[in-house]
Amino acid sequence: MQDSSAGISCRALTKTWPGGVHAVAGFDADFAAGQTTALIGPSGCGKSTLLRLVAGLDLPDGGQVRINGLDPAHQRRRGAISIAFQDPSLLPWLSAAQNVALAQKLARQHADPGKVAHLLRLVGLEGFAATRPAALSGGMRQRAAIARALVTAPQVLLLDEPFGAVDELTRRQLAQDLPPLWQAQGTTALLVTHSLAEAVWLADRILVLSPRPARIIADIAVPLPRPRRPGLADSPAFRRIEAEARAALSAPASACP
Numbered sequence: 353m354q355d356s357s358a359g360i361s362c363r364a365l366t367k368t369w370p371g372g373v374h375a376v377a378g379f380d381a382d383f384a385a386g387q388t389t390a391l392i393g394p395s396g397c398g399k400s401t402l403l404r405l406v407a408g409l410d411l412p413d414g415g416q417v418r419i420n421g422l423d424p425a426h427q428r429r430r431g432a433i434s435i436a437f438q439d440p441s442l443l444p445w446l447s448a449a450q451n452v453a454l455a456q457k458l459a460r461q462h463a464d465p466g467k468v469a470h471l472l473r474l475v476g477l478e479g480f481a482a483t484r485p486a487a488l489s490g491g492m493r494q495r496a497a498i499a500r501a502l503v504t505a506p507q508v509l510l511l512d513e514p515f516g517a518v519d520e521l522t523r524r525q526l527a528q529d530l531p532p533l534w535q536a537q538g539t540t541a542l543l544v545t546h547s548l549a550e551a552v553w554l555a556d557r558i559l560v561l562s563p564r565p566a567r568i569i570a571d572i573a574v575p576l577p578r579p580r581r582p583g584l585a586d587s588p589a590f591r592r593i594e595a596e597a598r599a600a601l602s603a604p605a606s607a608c609p
């Protein structure tokens with residue numbers, strides 16, 4: 353496990369893709385250590401771009417990201433950041449278990465087959481540890497990628513629509529089982545989702561983003577008890593937060609600063 357959790361700061365972040373697409377312009381936000389934040393916003397508004405900048409996978413044209421005061425690419429290289437994107441990039445010649453175990457090796461952690469097996473069990477891949485990615489379904493590959501992201505107990509966890517290809521029942525199970533794991537280890541998590549209910553369920557805070565370029569149009573606290581219990585999603589408090597996020601999301605783009 354990493355020694356501590358890490359806060360994230362984004363200052364005046366700007367990213368214009370080739371072709372002149374302004375994905376992010378002057379984005380400012382701080383993410384407290386150990387908190388889980390959901391980013392929601394219209395398709396193409398720049399959410400994935402933001403995650404890639406926070407991960408240090410792409411460089412901003414202006415502004416900066418700091419993770420515990422340090423450069424994100426440096427933090428990623430030392431294994432402090434884990435990422436699970438929509439399109440899981442598993443190594444095709446390794447089994448599911450070997451893909452997960454490789455993350456520990458790359459983060460220079462001791463091999464821990466018990467932890468690998470535990471995570472595969474948690475994501476419902478117990479019987480598929482020896483299976484290679486080509487023989488897994490899309491949803492199974494996504495779950496293997498989530499296990500791989502969690503196995504190093506990262507300081508920062510970036511999830512881009514992590515349950516996108518996962519069936520509804522499994523999705524609920526994962527949403528129940530996984531957050532307590534990363535929250536217990538103090539991980540700072542940023543996740544992109546298109547589901548408002550999922551955002552409220554998973555997060556401590558929801559940032560609603562404007563159409564491109566991504567700007568914050570609502571910053572909503574989610575002060576619901578943890579661990580989330582079945583039935584919570586039917587509670588008035590849950591519904592109120594979901595309605596607040598929906599209203600912000602459907603506000604006319606002209607309301608954006």
Ligand SMILES: Nc1ncnc2c1ncn2[C@@H]1O[C@H](COP(=O)(O)OP(=O)(O)OP(=O)(O)O)[C@@H](O)[C@H]1O
Nearest residue numbers: 369370373375394395396397398399400401402564
């Ligand atoms: N590598 C790239 N090269 C050029 N343009 C890009 C690149 N990545 C993203 N874009 C553009 O930047 C804009 C924002 O894309 P991004 O993927 O960040 O949005 P998003 O909010 O995550 O979308 P979605 O919710 O549909 O996944 C889009 O117009 C997209 O076409």
